[in-house]
Amino acid sequence: MKTRIFNIFLYLLAAISIPLAFMDTSKAPLMYVDWGIWIVFVFDYFFELKLAKDKKDYFKHHIIELISIIPFNAFPAFRILRIVRVFAFSGRFLHKTKDFLIETKVYIAFIITGIILIISGLLFAFYQKDDFLDGLLWALGVATTSGSPFTATKMVTKIVNIILMFTGIGLVGYFTGALASWLTKDDISNNDIDKKLDEVLKRIDLIEKERENAK
DSSP states (O other), rough: HHHHHHHEEEEEEEEHHHHHHOOSSSSSHHHHHHHHHHHHHHHHHHHHHHSSSSSHOOOOOOOOHHHHTOGGGGGGGGGGGHHHHHHHHHHHHHHHHHHHHHHHEEEEEEEEHHHHHHHHHHHHHHHTOOOHHHHHHHHHHHHHHHOOOOOOHHHHHHHHHHHHHHHHHHHHHHHHHHHHHHHHOOOOHHHHHHHHHHHHHHHHHHHHHHHHHHH
């Protein structure tokens, strides 16, 4: 669980670093934030490299992490190359997002919610004699409970209004539960896998030796 929480922490730092790449971080407080994030990623990269059994393999499969720790800010002439960090952090951000969405199946809930929002927007536009964009904004406002400048006055749209409220509450509840489940799920580290594989190989070697001795 600690590993997953740290990964979530890195995930959030990667998300924060994307807009920072387009900002002037030469002055405080953004300078401290930018360098602080850089230090965390440097520590993470070299710590994982130290734990890796095959250093070359780790290097080959973690190019994005390596690019993300290049201190472009230290070289003003190469500051334009900070755009590289955007792709590096975006790749890291999207990679962790993909893992979370696939493992928890949350993407299915988002797809269903999106379909409901579109249908609700169309119904609002049809029955309230409004355009689709206004209907979609109304549906988003109701589902997120943030409020909307548009009001449902027809019976059909009032029913849709209730459905959207429960949809929004259900999505938040499902997402929170999925995140909690994902964080508490047991992790199997690469070192644990390597140890188990070594044990299996040793047993195979022992069986082969016993067969040779039997002959």
